[in-house]
Amino acid sequence: MGYGSVIKVPFGPQHPALKEPEHFTFEVEGDVVVNVKPRIGYNHRGIEKAFERRTYIQNIYLAERICGICSDAHTTCYTQAIENLLGVEAPPRAKYIRVIIAELERIHSHSLWVGIAAHEIGFDTLFMYVWRDREVVMNLFEMISGNRVNYATNTIGGVRRDIPSEMFPKIKKGLDVLEKRLKYYLDVAQTEQTILKRTSGVGILKPKDAVELCAVGPTLRASGIKNDVRADDPYAAYDEIPFNVVTHDGCDVLSRIIVRCKEMFESINIIRYALDHIPSGMIRVRVPMAVPEGETVSRVEAPRGELIHYAKSNGTMQPERYKVRSPTLGNIPALCKMLLGGRVADIPIVLAGIDPCFACMDRMAFVDLKTNKKWVWTMDELKEHVRRNNL
Amino acid sequence: MSLIKEALKQVLKKPATLNYPIEKVPVPEGFRGRPIWDMRKCIGCGLCSRVCPSGAIEMIGKGPQAEIKHYVDRCMFCAQCAESCPRNAITMSQEYELADFDRSKMVYEYKHV
Numbered sequence: 458m459g460y461g462s463v464i465k466v467p468f469g470p471q472h473p474a475l476k477e478p479e480h481f482t483f484e485v486e487g488d489v490v491v492n493v494k495p496r497i498g499y500n501h502r503g504i505e506k507a508f509e510r511r512t513y514i515q516n517i518y519l520a521e522r523i524c525g526i527c528s529d530a531h532t533t534c535y536t537q538a539i540e541n542l543l544g545v546e547a548p549p550r551a552k553y554i555r556v557i558i559a560e561l562e563r564i565h566s567h568s569l570w571v572g573i574a575a576h577e578i579g580f581d582t583l584f585m586y587v588w589r590d591r592e593v594v595m596n597l598f599e600m601i602s603g604n605r606v607n608y609a610t611n612t613i614g615g616v617r618r619d620i621p622s623e624m625f626p627k628i629k630k631g632l633d634v635l636e637k638r639l640k641y642y643l644d645v646a647q648t649e650q651t652i653l654k655r656t657s658g659v660g661i662l663k664p665k666d667a668v669e670l671c672a673v674g675p676t677l678r679a680s681g682i683k684n685d686v687r688a689d690d691p692y693a694a695y696d697e698i699p700f701n702v703v704t705h706d707g708c709d710v711l712s713r714i715i716v717r718c719k720e721m722f723e724s725i726n727i728i729r730y731a732l733d734h735i736p737s738g739m740i741r742v743r744v745p746m747a748v749p750e751g752e753t754v755s756r757v758e759a760p761r762g763e764l765i766h767y768a769k770s771n772g773t774m775q776p777e778r779y780k781v782r783s784p785t786l787g788n789i790p791a792l793c794k795m796l797l798g799g800r801v802a803d804i805p806i807v808l809a810g811i812d813p814c815f816a817c818m819d820r821m822a823f824v825d826l827k828t829n830k831k832w833v834w835t836m837d838e839l840k841e842h843v844r845r846n847n848l
Numbered sequence: 849m850s851l852i853k854e855a856l857k858q859v860l861k862k863p864a865t866l867n868y869p870i871e872k873v874p875v876p877e878g879f880r881g882r883p884i885w886d887m888r889k890c891i892g893c894g895l896c897s898r899v900c901p902s903g904a905i906e907m908i909g910k911g912p913q914a915e916i917k918h919y920v921d922r923c924m925f926c927a928q929c930a931e932s933c934p935r936n937a938i939t940m941s942q943e944y945e946l947a948d949f950d951r952s953k954m955v956y957e958y959k960h961v
Binding site: 600644 | 850851854855858864875876878879880899900901902924925926927928931932940
């Protein structure tokens with residue numbers, strides 16, 4: 458290629474393929490992507506600062522609103538962190554309820570993603586039917602928690618609402634319907650030519666790259682790496698519930714679809730097991746309003762991958778510092794790798810392939826995406842930067 | 849082409865979507881709708897306004913004669929107020945059609961009787 462053949466294609470922050478504002482600059486040679494430069498931060502809402510201005514109880518609901526899709530993962534992670542600081546543990550029944558809600562959320566998030574992936578490859582028929590059947594799990598949520606999206610189930614020291622045993626048959630019935638439908642969609646994903654032609658061999662992420670670039674969640678598992686916080690570092694009641702970590706070694710978008718579909722079956726089995734083995738007893742322990750001094754890290758396997766919360770308390774009713782590392786941020790370097798060498802028309806589906814959630818991701822962080830180096834600035838360095846750039 | 853059967857089946861069925869607002873589904877029991885204060889039970893402790901994560905509850909005055917102002921435009925229906933209330937004076941109702949073009953109309957006032 459001669460001089461001038463590389464064209465920069467700006468993508469976003471307003472773009473029909475992404476429902477959230479994020480910018481990527483693609484350098485293309487003909488139809489092939491040769492370089493990707495992400496520019497994150499359009500959705501920065503100052504949530505971490507807001508954490509410092511609210512009490513621990515109020516922060517549960519703030520954590521829930523970091524992301525609309527994985528709202529339960531964020532509250533589970535938050536409450537676990539604060540429970541760590543307080544030195545309390547949720548009662549066994551509460552842990553099982555947390556698992557049930559978390560797995561229902563995984564089903565709803567993954568089926569939402571299957572719909573979006575179908576939409577990105579122009580297969581809107583599948584998108585419509587998957588979302589129609591997703592209503593089953595949404596209705597279950599409304600019945601269990603009183604809301605379709607923000608379940609507000611977790612609280613520090615347990616859960617706020619019990620699942621009465623009258624609901625169990627209804628939940629199981631819903632799961633049966635879902636299982637039947639999901640089996641059909643998995644079959645469609647593996648046989649339908651529309652999907653196979655657009656996704657197989659697209660967005661390749663080799664296992665070595667996936668590990669080196671710190672990919673997380675289904676993106677990593679679709680590259681054949683067995684990694685799941687639920688199995689590696691069990692929280693809630695995951696240590697008592699048998700389940701398989703689904704992997705697939707296709708390394709492409711198709712295997713990401715298959716991994717997510719199969720994970721939904723695992724989730725259904727986990728919920729069935731949890732409903733059959735749920736212990737009786739209390740659902741929460743009362744905790745004091747003020748949290749003793751200390752710092753902690755909490756990990757949860759959100760539908761999109763490993764979610765990390767860091768909390769630092771100073772003995773008052775408000776945290777001193779709160780930090781969230783959402784799975785999408787972990788997947789961005791891997792995403793850039795996947796896009797290289799691909800075609801422009803495949804950009805939307807590869808982007809959608811990591812199940813990006815930019816609302817989750819955008820917060821203050823210094824990450825050099827080329828070397829994956831992370832660092833923190835001191836106050837003086839920040840001041841110096843402001844002075845230098847006349848900000 | 850494997851979805852053709854599915855699509856044809858759906859053609860013969862009613863649409864999956866609801867004809868809202870003409871057609872509505874009842875919300876389940878335990879739905880978190882607009883919170884309602886029972887002022888006969890309220891002791892004016894102010895806990896609800898202190899715990900509210902979005903600052904949607906305002907208390908005017910102090911003690912048993914205090915008035916409650918609930919800004920439903922700020923409310924996010926988390927039900928923490930109902931949970932924290934020591935007298936169970938707050939219940940989450942089944943009302944959910946609360947949108948309005950005028951924010952000043954979205955304030956609910958509760959006075960002691």
